[in-house]
Amino acid sequence: MKIIRYQDSQQNTHFGSQLEDGSTLRIDGCIFGEHSVTDEVADVQKLLAPVDPPTIYCIGLNYLYHAEEGGLPKPEHPILFMKSPTTLQHPGDPIEIPVHLKSEEVDYECELAVVIGRKCRNVSKEDALSYVKGYTCGHDVSARDWQIKFGGSQWCRGKTFDTFCPLGPCLVTTDDIPNPNALRISTVLNGETMQDWNTDDMIFDVPTLIEFLSGSTTLMPGTVILTGTPHGVGLARKPPVYLKDGDSITISIENIGDLTNPVINEPV
Numbered sequence: 001m002k003i004i005r006y007q008d009s010q011q012n013t014h015f016g017s018q019l020e021d022g023s024t025l026r027i028d029g030c031i032f033g034e035h036s037v038t039d040e041v042a043d044v045q046k047l048l049a050p051v052d053p054p055t056i057y058c059i060g061l062n063y064l065y066h067a068e069e070g071g072l073p074k075p076e077h078p079i080l081f082m083k084s085p086t087t088l089q090h091p092g093d094p095i096e097i098p099v100h101l102k103s104e105e106v107d108y109e110c111e112l113a114v115v116i117g118r119k120c121r122n123v124s125k126e127d128a129l130s131y132v133k134g135y136t137c138g139h140d141v142s143a144r145d146w147q148i149k150f151g152g153s154q155w156c157r158g159k160t161f162d163t164f165c166p167l168g169p170c171l172v173t174t175d176d177i178p179n180p181n182a183l184r185i186s187t188v189l190n191g192e193t194m195q196d197w198n199t200d201d202m203i204f205d206v207p208t209l210i211e212f213l214s215g216s217t218t219l220m221p222g223t224v225i226l227t228g229t230p231h232g233v234g235l236a237r238k239p240p241v242y243l244k245d246g247d248s249i250t251i252s253i254e255n256i257g258d259l260t261n262p263v264i265n266e267p268v
Contacts, residue, residue, distance in 0.1 A: 003031055003134065003171040005050050008043040016042040018170055031133065032117060032221035049090050050136050050171035051115055053224040056083040057213055058140060058159065062228025063201045069231045078204045078212050081155045083140075083165050083226075091168035091259055095141055097243060098161050099266040103143035106243045109229035110187040110195050110251040112180060113138030113167055114206055116223040120214050128210035131219070134173040135180055137251045137259035138226045139166040141243075144235050166251075167224065168259045177255055180206045184254040185230060190247055197230035
């Protein structure tokens with residue numbers, strides 16, 4: 001099933017089941033609890049990020065060729081950082097280049113986003129996918145100057161500006177994606193393909209990440225896990241390619257769809 005989250009003409013927020021013909025039926029209830037698909041055609045006035053996550057966990061350096069392009073060793077354990085929920089951005093809404101706390105090196109990173117469906121802790125790899133509600137496209141926007149030069153060796157400052165985590169356009173449930181590590185993933189910037197790879201290149205696959213993140217740690221329903229980006233990021237290009245005002249960028253994942261956002265300078 002493809003699930004969207006949307007605002008109707010009364011500014012109310014709902015979930016909906018998106019059909020193959022592009023129409024949507026309203027879902028009654030919360031997708032992380034009791035819910036059912038109604039016969040009511042959804043009044044979709046604005047498409048929202050498919051979830052409003054309580055926590056966003058992010059994995060760095062999780063694709064083999066991405067580690068190689070950066071000249072970095074393959075990590076022994078998953079590299080973890082976090083984004084605040086205020087980084088969330090909706091499909092079609094702008095990614096804002098920081099102006100007040102200025103960045104001149106804002107980079108793109110296409111990522112498969114995993115959405116946890118039920119509360120879990122100390123999950124085994126064998127059972128991990130049973131705790132997943134579904135998958136969506138994620139964009140780990142990164143201010144490289146704040147991540148690398150100005151952040152005091154911590155990544156969070158460069159990763160946690162407003163609008164730096166677009167998600168969407170829909171949440172695809174696990175029955176339609178039985179293997180999350182067999183999906184084509186790409187980034188297109190102003191019509192030019194910048195990243196084009198497959199999630200089978202992950203160093204730590206999705207079940208391994210869930211086992212790791214849930215170790216002695218409770219993952220709540222709606223938690224988002226960004227699983228890393230493949231090679232082709234702007235930082236590694238010669239010369240580097242960074243996002244700028246007026247750009248349009250699309251993250252695409254096989255069986256999920258396209259997440260497109262314009263890029264603007266932060267309004268001041």
